[in-house]
Structures are given as structure tokens and as C-alpha cells.
Amino acid sequence: MSDASPKKKRPLWYNLSPLNLPLPGLVSILHRISGALLFVFLLWLLYLLDASLASAERFEALKRVVAQPIAKVVLLALLWAYLHHYCAGIRFLLLDIDVGGDLATARATSIVVIALSLVLTAVIGWQLLW
Amino acid sequence: MVTRVVVGAHYGLRDWLVQRVSAVVLAVYPVVFLITFAAARPADYASWKALFSQGWMRIATLLFFVSLLLHAWVGMRDIIMDYIKSAALRLALEVLVILVLVACAGWAFEILWRR
Numbered sequence: 001m002s003d004a005s006p007k008k009k010r011p012l013w014y015n016l017s018p019l020n021l022p023l024p025g026l027v028s029i030l031h032r033i034s035g036a037l038l039f040v041f042l043l044w045l046l047y048l049l050d051a052s053l054a055s056a057e058r059f060e061a062l063k064r065v066v067a068q069p070i071a072k073v074v075l076l077a078l079l080w081a082y083l084h085h086y087c088a089g090i091r092f093l094l095l096d097i098d099v100g101g102d103l104a105t106a107r108a109t110s111i112v113v114i115a116l117s118l119v120l121t122a123v124i125g126w127q128l129l130w
Numbered sequence: 131m132v133t134r135v136v137v138g139a140h141y142g143l144r145d146w147l148v149q150r151v152s153a154v155v156l157a158v159y160p161v162v163f164l165i166t167f168a169a170a171r172p173a174d175y176a177s178w179k180a181l182f183s184q185g186w187m188r189i190a191t192l193l194f195f196v197s198l199l200l201h202a203w204v205g206m207r208d209i210i211m212d213y214i215k216s217a218a219l220r221l222a223l224e225v226l227v228i229l230v231l232v233a234c235a236g237w238a239f240e241i242l243w244r245r
Contacts, residue, residue: 035205039227042202046234050241052175053182059175086160089153096150 023110030114031088034081041078066129076125083124084117149204152197159194188242195238199231 021029051062065071091109094100100109166187172178181187206227214220 032205032209035202036209039202039206042198042234043230046237046241050237053179053241056175059178086157090157093150093153093157 022107023114024106027088027091027110027113030084031092034085034088037081038078038085041074045078072129075129076121079125079128080117080121083120084113087113087117087120145204145207148200152201152204155193155197156201159190159197162190182242191242192239195235199235203227203231 019026048062048066051058053059066075091100091113094109095106100106166181170177170181172181182191207224210220210223210227214223
């Protein structure tokens with residue numbers, strides 16, 4: 001009988017766009033993106049630290065470099081990357097020790113991580129760069 | 131007949147643990163730094179330099195950079211393993227990451243201890 005044949009295989013289609021991820025998934029992919037971003041700019045950040053501690057002249061020159069609009073935008077992006085990675089990292093450490101693993105809490109802490117890192121970026125960025 | 135149980139080299143667990151332990155160091159350091167920074171309030175080169183000239187601050191910052199090296203290695207390796215399918219390119223990128231990270235740690239050491 002044709003009715004007894006196995007179920008017809010239907011193609012699976014997953015929408016993997018980050019904006020369609022559940023919130024914990026969004027925090028996870030942003031953790032990865034921010035981590036990679038920090039690695040890519042690590043040499044530059046170390047160069048800034050080097051210059052700031054090298055001599056009084058290079059310290060003053062560094063102030064002028066950091067005052068450039070492009071440098072400010074890059075530093076702001078890196079500040080966000082750092083703060084997001086930090087907040088999300090603490091959330092992941094807590095998940096590792098079984099804190100906040102249930103769905104409702106995990107969603108709530110995801111929102112906290114995303115919002116808090118954005119707010120801190122705005123506040124600290126404003127204080128340091130403008 | 132030898133019965134083999136395939137259990138792997140266990141480096142997965144070790145790296146997982148390295149990533150978490152280094153994460154704790156990386157999470158604590160900025161708190162220590164901010165407290166020290168707020169107490170000293172360095173406004174010019176001399177006071178900024180003095181902040182990093184204290185012995186314990188040098189050690190703490192070195193621990194930060196060593197943890198960063200270990201942490202970034204595990205993270206970048208995970209990313210490379212996930213997205214780079216070509217074994218040759220994967221190896222090349224992994225070697226590049228290791229060289230950059232070791233160089234950074236050496237540079238950080240030099241920055242902290244010069245003069």
C-alpha cells in the first residue's frame with residue numbers, strides 16, 4: 001500500500017541570520033565576534049600601551065592620535081567588544097557552575113548582557129573619549 | 131587481542147579548563163586596575179608611568195597578559211577549527227595566531243620591565 005511508504009523527506013531550512021537567533025544565541029555569537037575583534041586589534045592596543053609608557057613625548061603624541069575621530073570610533077568599537085566579551089564571559093562562567101541555566105533566566109541574563117555592555121560602552125566611552 | 135577504547139588525548143578538557151581559569155584572571159584584573167587607577171588618578175605621563183612601575187602592578191599586568199595569551203589561543207583555535215575547512219590554511223592560521231600571541235606576551239614583558 002502506498003500509504004505505508006516512509007514519510008517523504010522534506011528539505012530542512014534553518015534561518016541562521018543572527019537577528020533570528022534566540023537571545024542566548026545572539027549573546028554567544030557576539031561573544032565570538034567580539035573576541036575575534038579584540039584579537040585582531042591586540043597588536044594595535046599593545047602599541048598604544050607601549051607608546052603611553054615609552055616617554056613623555058610619545059605620551060603626548062599618543063593623546064593627539066587618540067583624539068582623531070577615526071581612532072575614537074575604533075576605540076569605541078573595541079570598548080564595546082571588550083565590555084560585551086566581559087559581561088557575556090561572566091554569564092558563561094556562571095552557566096558553567098549551573099547558575100541561571102533555565103530558559104527564563106538565560107533569556108533575562110542575555111538581555112542584561114547585551115544592554116549593560118551597550119550602556120557601559122556609552123558611559124565609559126563618553127568619559128574617556130569625549 | 132588488545133581492546134582499545136578511543137578516549138582521545140583529553141586536551142579538550144584541559145583547554146576548556148585553561149579558557150575558564152584564564153577568564154577568571156582576565157575578569158579580576160580590570161577590577162584591581164580600576165581601583166588602583168581611581169586611587170592614583172594619573173593625569174600626566176609621570177603618574178601614569180609610576181602606576182605601572184610598582185612591582186606588584188607589573189606582576190599583576192604580566193599575569194593578565196599571560197592569561198590573555200592562553201585565553202585568546204583557545205578562543206582563536208576554536209574559531210579557526212569551526213570555519214576553516216582546509217587543513218593547510220587551518221594550520222597556517224593557527225601557527226600565525228601562536229606567533230602573534232607569544233610575540234605580544236614578550237612585548238608586554240618588555241613594556242613593563244624596561245628601564
